Amino acid sequence: MLETFGGFNPILQALIAGLFTWFCTIVGSSFVFLFKTVNRKVMDVMGGFAAGVMIAASFWSLLAPSISYAESNGYGIWSFVPAAVGFLLGGAFLRLTDAIIPHLHMGDPVEKREGPETKASRNLLLFLAITIHNIPEGLAVGVAFGAAGLSLAVDSTLVGAIALTLGIGLQNIPEGSALSMPIRADGNSRWRSFNIGQLSAIVEPVAAVIGAAAVLSMTAILPYALAFAAGAMIFVVVEELIPESQTNGNSDIATVGLMFGFTVMMILDVALG
Template sequence: MVESFQSFSPVLQAFLAGLFTWGCTIFGASFVFLFKEVNRKFLDIMNGFAAGVMIAASFWSLLAPSISYAEQNGYGTWSWVPAVVGFLAGGLFLRLIDVVIPHLHFNEPIENREGPKTKASKNLLLFLAVTIHNIPEGLAVGVAFGAVVSGAANGDAFLSALGLALGIGIQNIPEGSALSMPIRAAGSSRWRAFNLGQLSAIVEPIAAVIGAVAVITMTAILPYALAFAAGAMIFVVVEQLIPESQTNGNKDIATLSLLVGFSVMMVLDVALG
């Protein structure tokens, strides 16, 4: 099955991997048909786990290949430059998105919404917050598969990209539940809550295709693009996932879950890549 998937073009691989991560969100959002609200302790555990996955993926699947590709393509002792520039640009890009798009983080009253002033409902603001932060995940998947063409990573870059998609998919499951269940608890129907939960990740296959096409057609930007995706993902981790996992009295178990998530993603990437 892996061999058949590998025979596809990198852009199609990225698109299918994006569909997989979206499918994981759909699966998580479907829990709203079984439960009305998510257990807070469970959610903090999964937020911590997701943070660990994304931190590990940012290094092994994105930053390390960025530096490796730069070394192979004439940067010499300056091979760290694309990684630093791209990493900072990715974080600044997410910050800019936060400023221009109204949104609201979980567990926050609507008065604490971020971005431009708006009369949008709390449900829509929660939806926008998750959607914004799904963009770098899709980009990361696309850039990783696009990098296979250029051999940006040591070892088997294709399997490394598969590991990244798998890791992001795993952490998308609780994310889908974390959005759909509060919307249901606020009074929306199960179908509306489910649809808002799963649609938050529709940007992932789109962003994956954009990332893959960009690095394939403009190979010079590849080390910057890899680091850009890493910076955007770390911004999400520090701004959203870690704070949300640490504010409900479950700090220790959330932190341990982060370590487990980091270890799982590290094993996936090192074993596969």
């Protein structure tokens, strides 16, 4: 039986949550109207904070429920298998996506673009990089709401899914500004910079609906799906967020940002979930 809130089924809940995380990106992107530039130190702190949120969310909101579900559904001593397999598949999915879609990481010259050869502009490459890495965030939200709706996964509650949404939304605010501000610095108008920044997260409500629909239609994949989202998020953290925040001479304060982000997400998930 599906667990609903306010008369909304889990797929609609996931859509609303995805729209909320997109809105948070819109808020972050709107900073381009208020500031001409953002201090590099501030950017690195925000990047560290986002990394901390995603690391904590990956464990408390995704991996722990994956293992708990397996333990309560007859996996016995093999309860680690869905979490391990799903986690590795999530990382492999992001690596494959990185390989087939051209993109450029923040702060890198266009010559360091990744993926296949392309003549795409720097702005488009930056946009693609952020968009690619917003996909696992949307999936994580959707899978969490799907798991809560099924009332099958131990530790997967509606409140826990909301906590995950809040955490991802919080880190989307600095992420939106981290994209729109450099685009503005390249000489683009404020409106163009804002639109590119906020559109990078439009995939999140789409991915959220896909994630929720997948676990609701195929209950057996639930522990794998939870861990898949976690693996994809950790890949983003290690491959992008941490290196970008640590290579500009602000490693100490960026690490403090990571610790703070981790703590905030831990509190949200444990206290609310």
